[in-house]
Amino acid sequence: xxxxxxxxxxxxxxxxxxxxxxxxxxxxxxxxxxxxxxxxxxxxxxxxxxxxxxxxxxxxxxxxxxxxxxxxxxxxxxxxxxxxxxxxxxxxxxxxxxxxxxxxxxxxxxxxxxxxxxxxxxxxxxxxxxxxxxxxxxxxxxxxxxxxxxxxxxxxxxxxxxxxxxxxxxxxxxxxxxxxxxxxxxxxxxxxxxxxxxxxxxxxxxxxxxxxxxxxxxxxxxxxxxxxxxxxxxxxxxxxxxxxxxxxxxxxxxxxxxxxxxxxxxxxxxxxxxxxxxxxxxxxxxxxxxxxxxxxxxxxxxxxxxxxxxxxxxxxxxxxxxxxxxxxxxxxxxxxxxxxxxxxxxxxxxxxxxxxxxxxxxxxxxxxxxxxxxxxxxxxxxxxxxxxxxxxxxxxxxxxxxxxxxxxxxxxxxxxxxxxxxxxxxxxxxxxxxxxxxxxxxxxxxxxxxxxxxxxxxxxxxxxxxxxxxxxxxxxxxxxxxxxxxxxxxxxxxxxxxxxxxxxxxxxxxxxxxxxxxxxxxxxxxxxxxxxxxxxxxxxxxxxxxxxxxxxxxxxxxxxxxxxxxxxxxxxxxxxxxxxxxxxxxxxxxxxxxxxxxxxxxxxxxxxxxxxxxxxxxxxxxxxxxxxxxxxxxxxxxxxxxxxxxxxxxxxxxxxxxxxxxxxxxxxxxxxxxxxxxxxxxxxxxxxxxxxxxxxxxxxxxxxxxxxx
Numbered sequence: 001x002x003x004x005x006x007x008x009x010x011x012x013x014x015x016x017x018x019x020x021x022x023x024x025x026x027x028x029x030x031x032x033x034x035x036x037x038x039x040x041x042x043x044x045x046x047x048x049x050x051x052x053x054x055x056x057x058x059x060x061x062x063x064x065x066x067x068x069x070x071x072x073x074x075x076x077x078x079x080x081x082x083x084x085x086x087x088x089x090x091x092x093x094x095x096x097x098x099x100x101x102x103x104x105x106x107x108x109x110x111x112x113x114x115x116x117x118x119x120x121x122x123x124x125x126x127x128x129x130x131x132x133x134x135x136x137x138x139x140x141x142x143x144x145x146x147x148x149x150x151x152x153x154x155x156x157x158x159x160x161x162x163x164x165x166x167x168x169x170x171x172x173x174x175x176x177x178x179x180x181x182x183x184x185x186x187x188x189x190x191x192x193x194x195x196x197x198x199x200x201x202x203x204x205x206x207x208x209x210x211x212x213x214x215x216x217x218x219x220x221x222x223x224x225x226x227x228x229x230x231x232x233x234x235x236x237x238x239x240x241x242x243x244x245x246x247x248x249x250x251x252x253x254x255x256x257x258x259x260x261x262x263x264x265x266x267x268x269x270x271x272x273x274x275x276x277x278x279x280x281x282x283x284x285x286x287x288x289x290x291x292x293x294x295x296x297x298x299x300x301x302x303x304x305x306x307x308x309x310x311x312x313x314x315x316x317x318x319x320x321x322x323x324x325x326x327x328x329x330x331x332x333x334x335x336x337x338x339x340x341x342x343x344x345x346x347x348x349x350x351x352x353x354x355x356x357x358x359x360x361x362x363x364x365x366x367x368x369x370x371x372x373x374x375x376x377x378x379x380x381x382x383x384x385x386x387x388x389x390x391x392x393x394x395x396x397x398x399x400x401x402x403x404x405x406x407x408x409x410x411x412x413x414x415x416x417x418x419x420x421x422x423x424x425x426x427x428x429x430x431x432x433x434x435x436x437x438x439x440x441x442x443x444x445x446x447x448x449x450x451x452x453x454x455x456x457x458x459x460x461x462x463x464x465x466x467x468x469x470x471x472x473x474x475x476x477x478x479x480x481x482x483x484x485x486x487x488x489x490x491x492x493x494x495x496x497x498x499x500x501x502x503x504x505x506x507x508x509x510x511x512x513x514x515x516x517x518x519x520x521x522x523x524x525x526x527x528x529x530x531x532x533x534x535x536x537x538x539x540x541x542x543x544x545x546x547x548x549x550x551x552x553x554x555x556x557x558x559x560x561x562x563x564x565x566x567x568x569x570x571x572x573x574x575x576x577x578x579x580x581x582x583x584x585x586x587x588x589x590x591x592x593x594x595x596x597x598x599x600x601x602x603x604x605x606x607x608x609x610x611x612x613x614x615x616x617x618x619x620x621x622x623x624x625x626x627x628x629x630x631x632x633x634x635x636x637x638x639x640x641x642x643x644x645x646x647x648x649x650x651x652x653x654x655x656x657x658x659x660x661x662x663x664x665x666x667x668x669x670x671x672x673x674x675x676x677x678x679x680x681x682x683x684x685x686x687x688x689x690x691x692x693x694x695x696x697x698x699x700x701x702x703x704x705x706x707x708x709x
Contacts, residue, residue, distance in 0.1 A: 014059045016298060018104045020361070021048050022097055027364040029090050029097075030371050034382070036085035043222070045093075046075040050226050052100065054180075058172055063114075064103040070123050071096055074130050083130060091375075092129075094368065096122050154185070154216050155241060157224060162192075162210035162236035165203075172231050174207060181227050185217030214242070301394065304355060308541050311344075311351045312634040315542060316653055318344040319631065323655030348542055348632055355539065357397055359446075360388035363435050365401075366408055370433060373412045380419050380430045381412065390437035392444045393539040396516055400446065400536075403509040407448040407532055408433060410506060415452030415530050425527065427451070441614060442558035443518075443666070444538055449531035455524040457481040464490065482522040486510040516540070517649045519667060521616075535666060537649065545633040545652075547660065548611065548624040550594050551602030554660035556633050556652060557622065561613040561665045565627055568608040582610060582621060591621030592672045613665045620669050633662060647671050 025048040032041040049072040057065035071093060077083035099122065102114040159181075163174050181187060189211055196208040215224065224239050225232075318340055325337035363385045374381040411433055419429035436447040460481045464470045469487055476484075484490060488507045513520055518536040537543075538560075545556035564584075568591075572582055581590045591610055595602070610621040635650040642648065649664040 011059050011061075013298065014055050014061070015104050017055070018052055019101075021052055022101055022104075023361055023365050024048060025052075026094065026097060026368045029093055030367040032085055033087060033090045033371070039079070042075060042079050042085070046072065046079055047226060047229055049075060051229055054229070056104075058176070061103060064100060067096070067103065067119055067123070068100060070126050074126050077130050089129060092122060092125055094371070096126075154218055155220070157215045157217070157221070158238075158240045158242045159213040159215060159224065160210070160236065160238040161213065161228070163207045163231070164234045165206040165208060167231060167234045168205060168207050172234070174209075174211075177227055177231065178211065178213075181213070181215065181224070184219045184223060184227075185215055187216075188214040210236075301398075305395070308351050308355060311348055312542055314344055315348055315632045315634050316655075319653075319655035320657075321655070345632060352393075352539055352542060355394050355541070356391040357394045358389050358391050359397060359400075359437050360385075362397055362400055362404070363388050363437070366404065366435065369405065369408060370412070373409065377412060378418060379412065379416055381416060382430055382432055384432060384434045385436075386434065387437035390439060390444060392437075392536065393541065395540050396444075396536055396538075399512055399516060400534075403512045403534065404435070404446070404448065406506060406509050411448065411450045411452065411530065415450045415454070417453055439538070440535070440616070441561035441665075442538055442543055443535050446534040446536060447531060448534075449529060451529040454526045454528055454530055455482060455485070455522070456526060457524075460484050479522075482524060485522070486520065517664075519646070539635075541635060543633050543635065543662075545631055545662065546611065547628040547631045547654070548609070548626065549628060550598070550625050551600045553598070553600055554628075554654060554658055555594065555624070556631065556660050556662045557611055557613065557665060558662070559630060561615070563612045563614055563619070566610050566612065566621075568610045568623055570606065584612060584619075584621075587619070589619050589621050591623050592668060593623040595623070595625075597668070597672060615666045615669050617666075617669050617673070620665070622663075622665070622668065633660075635662060 025045060028041050028044045028048065032038060032045060035041060049068055053065045053068040053072055056062075056068065074083065074089070074093075078085055078089075083089075095118070099114045099119050106113050161174075161177075163172070167174065178187075178189065190213070192210045192212060193208070195210065196202070202208075217223075221239055221241075228235065228237055321337050322341060325334045367383050370381055370383040373379075416431040416433075417425070417427075422429050422431065432451050434447070434449045436445075436449075438445050457478045458481075461470070461476055461484070464481075464484045464487070465472050465474075467490065469484060469490065470476065486506050486509065490506070510520065513534055513536070516536050517540075518534055521533045521535070522530070523533075524530040544559040546559050546562055548555050548557065566582075566584060568582065576582065580593065581588055583589070589610075589612060594600070595604065605625050608623050608625060609627050610623050611627070612619060612621050631654075633652045636652060638645070638648065638651055647664055647667045648661050649667075650662045652660050652662060654660055
C-alpha cells in the first residue's frame with residue numbers, strides 16, 4: 001500500500017473514532033448542563049476534547065486541532081476551578097461541536113465545510129469567557145515556547161514511557177508527546193536504546209526507544225495522563241510521585257529550558273539504575289502488556305454484511321446436508337452432518353453476536369435534539385433513557401435514527417405543553433420524554449413516551465374527515481384514530497413550522513418500521529401523555545426457529561417466543577365445548593388454529609400440537625399438525641407483493657428446497673382478534689388504514705397460497 005493510501009486509511013479511522021467521541025461529548029455536555037458541579041463530567045468533556053485535538057494534529061487536521069485546543073483550555077479552567085460551568089458555556093461548546101464535526105467530515109464528501117466566521121465568533125466568545133488570548137496547540141515539528149514558571153506547589157514525577165514498536169505505524173509521534181509534556185513544567189529526559197536491534201534487523205518504521213523522565217510541575221497526575229490519553233493502549237506508561245510537594249519559589253523554580261539542580265540530582269539518582277529497561281528480555285527486546293493485545297478491531301459494515309450473508313448460505317447448505325443424512329442410513333454421513341451442524345451453529349451464533357450493538361449511541365445523540373428543540377420552542381424538557389445497553393442488529397439500529405427523530409420532534413411540538421400551561425394543568429413545569437428499549441422474545445421494543453397533553457382522538461378524526469381520508473359516517477375506535485396519524489400528508493397542526501406541520505414525519509416512521517418488518521403501537525390519554533412503541537426484530541438475517549407443518553404447508557415460529565408444546569386431542573376440544581381455549585396447568589390459554597386462520601383445507605389429524613407462546617396480549621397457543629424440530633432460519637424477504645401480509649415476517653428455504661413462512665406471533669394474535677370482531681374489521685377497511693389496507697380474508701388467502709408454494 002502506498003504512503004498516500006496509508007494516510008487516507010489513518011484519516012478515515014480518525015473520522016470514525018471522532019464521530020463516536022462527539023456523540024459521547026454531546027451527551028456529557030448536556031448532563032453537565034443539568035449537573036454543573038459534577039467534576040467527573042468536566043473531566044470527561046476535557047479528555048474528549050483533548051483526544052480529538054491530539055489525534056487530529058497527528059493526522060493532519062491542523063485547523064481542527066487549533067480550534068479544539070481553545071475549547072480544551074476553557075474546560076481546563078473549569079477543571080481547575082477558575083471558570084464556572086454556565087448554560088452559555090454549554091451552548092457555546094455545542095455550537096463548536098457542530099463546527100468540529102464539519103471539520104472532521106471535510107474532504108470526506110457530501111458534508112458542509114466549517115464556517116470560518118462562525119468558528120471565529122465562537123473563539124472570540126471563548127476568549128472572553130476565559131480572559132485568555134488565542135492559543136494554538138504545538139505543531140508536531142515546530143519548537144514549542146518554554147513554559148512559564150510554576151506558581152503553585154511543585155510536584156516531581158518519574159515517568160516511564162515505552163511506545164510499542166508498531167505505534168508509529170498508526171501515525172503517532174512520540175516526540176510530539178514529549179514536547180507537550182514539557183509544556184507542563186521542567187522536564188529531564190533520558191532515552192533508553194537498549195531495545196534497538198542490530199542494524200540488519202532494524203525497521204525504520206518501528207520505534208525501539210523508550211524514555212525515562214523526571215517532571216517538575218504544578219499539574220496533577222491527571223494532567224500528565226491526559227498527554228498520553230490517545231496512545232495509552234499502545235505503550236507502557238508508569239507515572240510515580242518521587243517526592244512530596246514543594247512550594248515554588250525563586251530558588252527552586254525551574255530555570256528556562258530545564259529543572260533545578262536539586263531536581264537534576266534526583267533525576268540522576270533515579271535514572272542511575274541504568275538505561276537498561278528492567279523488563280527487557282535477554283535478547284534486548286522489551287515485552288508489552290498492552291501493545292500486543294488488540295481489544296477491538298474496526299471492520300467496514302459492508303464486509304460484515306457479506307460475511308453474515310455467506311454464513312446464511314452455509315446454514316442453508318447445512319440444512320440440505322442434514323436432510324440427505326436423514327434419508328440415508330449411513331453412520332459416517334450422519335456423523336459428518338452432525339459435526340458440520342455443530343460448527344455451523346457456532347459460526348452463526350458468533351456472526352450474529354458481532355452484528356449485535358447496544359442502542360446507547362443512538363439514544364444518546366437525541367439529547368442534543370431535545371436540548372435544541374426545547375430552546376427553540378420555549379419549552380423545558382428533560383430526556384430520560386432506559387435500557388440503553390439493549391442489543392440489536394446493527395442494520396436495524398442504523399435505520400432507527402430517522403423514526404425516533406420524527407417521534408421526538410412530534411412529541412416536542414404537538415404533545416408537550418409550554419411551562420405555563422403545564423403549571424396551570426397541575427403539572428411540573430419541566431416535561432419529560434422517555435426513551436426505552438427492552439427485549440421481548442425475538443423482538444425488541446423501542447418506546448418513546450412523554451407526559452404532555454396526549455392525542456385528541458376527536459380532533460384526529462375530524463382532521464381525517466376534512467382531508468377525505470375517512471368518510472364522515474365512519475365509526476372509529478380510539479386505537480384506529482391514533483393509527484390515522486401515520487397516514488401520508490396527515491397533520492393536525494394549524495400552520496407549518498420548521499419543526500412540523502407538513503404531514504411527512506410520521507409517515508416516514510411508518511414506512512421505515514414496515515421496511516424493518518416491525519409494528520407500531522400508540523397509547524395515549526388526554527392530558528396525561530402519549531406512548532409510542534416500536535416492535536422490531538432483533539436481527540434481519542438469521543434466527544433460531546421451530547419448524548412446524550399444517551397439511552402440506554411449513555411454518556417457522558421464532559424459538560425465543562415459544563414457552564412449551566402440548567398435545568390437543570378431540571377430548572380436549574369436547575371439554576372446551578368447541579371453544580378455542582385449553583387449560584394449561586390451571587390457566588386458561590386461548591389458541592389460534594393456523595389451519596383455519598390461513599384457510600388451509602386439509603384433513604385435521606387426530607392429535608394436534610399447541611405451541612404456547614408469550615405475547616404482549618398474554619399467553620396464546622398456535623395449533624399445528626406436527627412439530628418437526630428446531631432449525632436455524634435464514635430470513636428471506638417476501639418481496640413487495642406481500643408487503644401487507646403483516647402476520648408473516650419473512651420466509652426461509654428448508655433443506656429439501658421447500659419454502660417455509662416465518663410467522664410473527666404477536667401480529668398473528670392481533671390479526672386473529674381483529675378477524676373475530678367484524679365491526680372492527682369493517683371500520684378498518686372503510687377507514688383505509690395502512691395496517692388493514694387488504695381485507696383479512698384476502699390476507700389469509702395470500703398467506704395460504706404462499707405456504708402451498
